Amino acid sequence: MSMNDTVARVTDRIVARSRDSRADYLARMDAAAKRGPHRGELSCGNLAHGFASSGQAGKDALAGEQRPNIAIVSAYNDMLSAHQPLKDFPDIIKDAAWQAGGVAQFAGGTPAMCDGVTQGQPGMELSLFSRDVIAMAAAVALSHNMFDGAMCLGVCDKIVPGLLIGSLSYGHLPFVFAPAGPMTSGLPNQMKSKVRQRFAAGEIGRDELLKAESMSYHSPGTCTFYGTANSNQLLMEFMGLHIPGTSFVNPGTPLREAATRAAAEQVVGLTALGDNYTPLAHVVDEKAIVNGMVGLLASGGSTNHTMHLVAIARAAGIVIDWDDFAELSAITPLLARVYPNGTADVNHMRAAGGIQLMIRSLLDAGLLHEDVTTVVGDGLSNYTREPFIENDEVVWREGPHASHDSDVVRMPAEPFADTGGITLLEGNLGRGIIKVSAVAHQHRRVTAPARVFASQEHVLDAFKAGELNTDMVVVIPYQGPRGNGMPELHKLTPTLTNLQDAGLHIALLTDGRMSGASGKVPAALQLTPEGSRGGPIAKLRDGDPIVLDAEAGTLGVDVDADTLAARDPITFEDAPETEFGLGRELFAFFRQNAATAEQGAGPVLQGVP
Incomplete structure (x- = not known):
């Protein structure tokens, strides 16, 4: 074709x-x-260092170029x-x-x-x-x-x-x-996920959770x-x-x-x-x-x-x-x-x-x-x-010309969906990515007020305190490459899934990322520009109306542009330490020089725009 x-x-x-x-x-x-390489052109000292630990046959081979x-x-x-x-x-x-x-x-x-x-x-x-x-x-x-x-x-x-x-x-x-x-294959992944949700809900203890995890990663x-x-x-x-x-x-x-x-x-x-x-x-x-x-x-x-x-x-x-x-x-x-x-x-x-x-x-x-x-x-x-x-x-x-299990792999004529598993989101909050392949159609559009948190730990604390029993878009700024090195926020998955399963309209909005295994809760990720670069995500406040529409590819906040622009970036008195400890101080150069997520999120490569 x-x-x-x-x-x-x-x-x-x-x-x-x-x-x-x-x-x-x-x-x-x-x-x-x-x-090169032309080992024969290396100095004798260079070459001797290069094969000193080899056996005689290896030395003889490496001494030439055959x-x-x-x-x-x-x-x-x-x-x-x-x-x-x-x-x-x-x-x-x-x-x-x-x-x-x-x-x-x-x-x-x-x-x-x-x-x-x-x-x-x-x-x-x-x-x-x-x-x-x-x-x-x-x-x-x-x-x-x-x-x-x-x-x-x-x-x-x-x-x-x-x-x-x-x-x-x-x-x-x-x-x-x-x-x-x-x-x-060990414990089926769906069963593992259910155990995690039950632990997040406080229904089981750590012993049962660890047993399930060990049966999965075995x-x-x-x-x-x-x-x-x-x-x-x-x-x-x-x-x-x-x-x-x-x-x-x-x-x-x-x-x-x-x-x-x-x-x-x-x-x-x-x-x-x-x-x-x-x-x-x-x-x-x-x-x-x-x-x-x-x-x-x-x-x-x-x-x-x-x-x-x-x-x-x-x-x-x-x-x-x-x-x-x-x-x-x-x-x-x-x-x-x-x-x-x-x-x-x-x-x-x-x-x-x-x-x-x-x-x-x-x-x-x-x-x-x-x-x-x-x-x-x-x-x-x-x-x-x-x-x-x-x-x-x-x-x-x-290899095969047809699927042996159409519940797992299908042909293009009869796909699971007509479009790929990743969608671009754009709007007055910037550009972001959402993985839709695991998100049911009824959850792909969420209109709800923002709840802004300093970290994923603060989200979990609010959940345990019973403060999240309402429709909301969980917003976590300052999680981008220049903010704190862009850690995955996958720890939130069981909790947000429980809230969605309870019938609430739930989404996540962050300039950070989720695990590559992010699941059925809609998550607008890698928002660019990030909060640490002056991105509008850092100007969101509790109650701001957020609209995330994965079908239309849009993401925005229903706040007047002048009002949003006049706000100062949010600060958190109880923000966790992100610059020191467990080697993080050694990565200050990376954080300070990281490209945007859309540019690869690493140190900018010379010669590439």
Whole structure:
């Protein structure tokens, strides 16, 4: 089928908008490719340092330029379930690379923090900027200029975007990304959600809550709901950066190990020392970014990627904005119902047809660019294939042509909704994002008075005091990147859900963000300009009439413009400390120099408008 007119128009607009910055980026990458790496040109002292810990065979290989050297950059730690399986990956990669004619060295590690652990805690205020720390850590790991290619190992929220941003500064090299895979299914997500609501309502105690949480998060692997971590994995396939069909293969299985070996073998063959040189800079182009956006929208993915994808694109010299998301969302069918947008988890999603079926059907509908470069060759149709073990080796077969469970994954002709899962909101309060894929139609328009709070903790205290038994829009300003590092406010979800379930008209309005698994309560997020930049959210007061209409894409306050402008920004005498403690003082530079949410919410990248 021919390309959808809107997808083509948005892509052309991005190309035109990015012409200068993209050309500058590619020129820098081409220059770097010409400069090296040439290990033979390193001084003897440099080179000796670079392979001193290797065995003799490795030293002999690295002393010349016949065998490509593959860097391993990993987010391994053994506290977090999603990254614990990565412990064994370096040895697998080293062996596979050697068998394929290369060498692999563990170049460096990056931090990997878990929003599930820090949710509602001060440490969450480091979370967003950990993405940029990870990008810098990846750049440091690759800085020795010993490498002809790299494999990046990571899974969760900020980790994959950070790894990709850092890798793009070495875009003259080929990269393959390899995940650990999701844990097997535990306590169903919907049951877990109900337990959380009961705890928030005071109906059960901490012991019962912890038991339920432990039954849900129960083993090595990624959490199985469809939040930012699993949205990352989907994006890596839609953008051609994974080995096809490997995102949701469970850890500790023969297929997971075989897929990791295949990834290592593949990157060895992509270096400039071979005949299939495929640098990252030419994989992540405008069409790949658009494919990622469409995949995010069609799957009902995480709102965090309205920032992360923007930052990734900018690292490649590509400029996208929320208007692009909005136009694509208007013509992208919602094809998946995975918790919190349904009852299934990502294991069920994979069994129903998963990423391979979605890519196939969206290609057939003309909603994705087929003519892209990927790490496994030209054409996104490579990603309609899925891996299997055959005679102790991994082989790829064509994936399904139809859904195995239409309650979980559907075809574009009969979608769950005609539009994507994320909507742009605009009005006299600025611009924001709302995830609508889990919000019932009757809750998508809320007209109610504002209740303004200093923090999510103050909202919970008011709930416990019985002060929230009325229709309202909960407003929490000063939660943006420059305010306090933009922590997720997911801790509010059970409480706000209880209020909505009680029949109240409830919404959330903030310049902060929610979890990528934000659910059925309408939440206007990432409001720009944020309160700390003088945004009008900081001038709202209790009782101001707020209108949030996700169907129309509007967000506003019914207060005279002159009256609103004359108000001073609100101050809170009991505002929590956000500048010191748990390392927050170390991130002052990030807060002071953060771009807006629509610009990616990190430190402004040089050379990109």
